[in-house]
Amino acid sequence: MPTCVECGAPVTNLYTEYSKGNIRLTPCEKCKKFADKYVEHDFVIIFIDMLLHKPQVYRHLLFNRLEYRDHGIDPNVFKLGILLILFDVYIKWFRLEKYYTASNIPFIEQPVFLQYLYILFLCVIEFVVFQFGVRLAVSFYIGDKYAIIKYNYIAIALIISSFGKILLILMVIWDYNGLEYSWLINIVVLTSNVEALAGN
Numbered sequence: 159m160p161t162c163v164e165c166g167a168p169v170t171n172l173y174t175e176y177s178k179g180n181i182r183l184t185p186c187e188k189c190k191k192f193a194d195k196y197v198e199h200d201f202v203i204i205f206i207d208m209l210l211h212k213p214q215v216y217r218h219l220l221f222n223r224l225e226y227r228d229h230g231i232d233p234n235v236f237k238l239g240i241l242l243i244l245f246d247v248y249i250k251w252f253r254l255e256k257y258y259t260a261s262n263i264p265f266i267e268q269p270v271f272l273q274y275l276y277i278l279f280l281c282v283i284e285f286v287v288f289q290f291g292v293r294l295a296v297s298f299y300i301g302d303k304y305a306i307i308k309y310n311y312i313a314i315a316l317i318i319s320s321f322g323k324i325l326l327i328l329m330v331i332w333d334y335n336g337l338e339y340s341w342l343i344n345i346v347v348l349t350s351n352v353e354a355l356a357g358n
């Protein structure tokens with residue numbers, strides 16, 4: 159069921175279409191604001207609001223944009239998850255190489271293929287541990303408040319809100335030394351994670 163992005167109440171529909179391209183947003187009965195203003199916004203606005211940590215934009219993406227699922231995650235979100243892991247592999251590899259060059263220790267004497275597999279393995283483990291860690295924390299935190307916790311939505315929220323990691327790639331392209339500030343982006347990713355979870 160569509161959800162009001164402002165207050166989280168369920169609504170019957172988000173808009174009424176009078177003719178092609180002529181739509182009217184439905185106001186929410188509970189908070190009286192438009193149930194989902196993002197229906198009319200394009201992707202740039204949605205992206206900026208994600209950067210600005212607006213909880214409404216996460217409700218829009220999770221409940222109104224993606225098809226409702228009882229379990230499992232949307233194939234597109236899954237692809238984004240894979241992409242984020244691969245980005246992580248690249249960044250970790252890059253850092254290791256830099257570290258070894260700076261300290262004059264020869265980089266691990268293994269074929270590139272094995273190095274890649276090793277770092278990929280580390281990143282997948284890190285991803286899985288993070289996902290389960292957050293699930294555990296959420297189940298402790300709201301364990302008795304709700305009868306059912308939708309864990310697949312927690313996973314989706316975490317993946318979508320980690321979009322900031324993509325910015326790290328830009329830093330690599332622009333200036334290699336910029337990676338020293340990558341912790342800033344990690345903080346942005348972390349706060350987006352928190353915001354997306356809180357929006358649920």
Ligand SMILES: [Zn+2]
Pocket residue numbers: 162163164165166167186187188189190191193
């Ligand atoms: Zn509302």
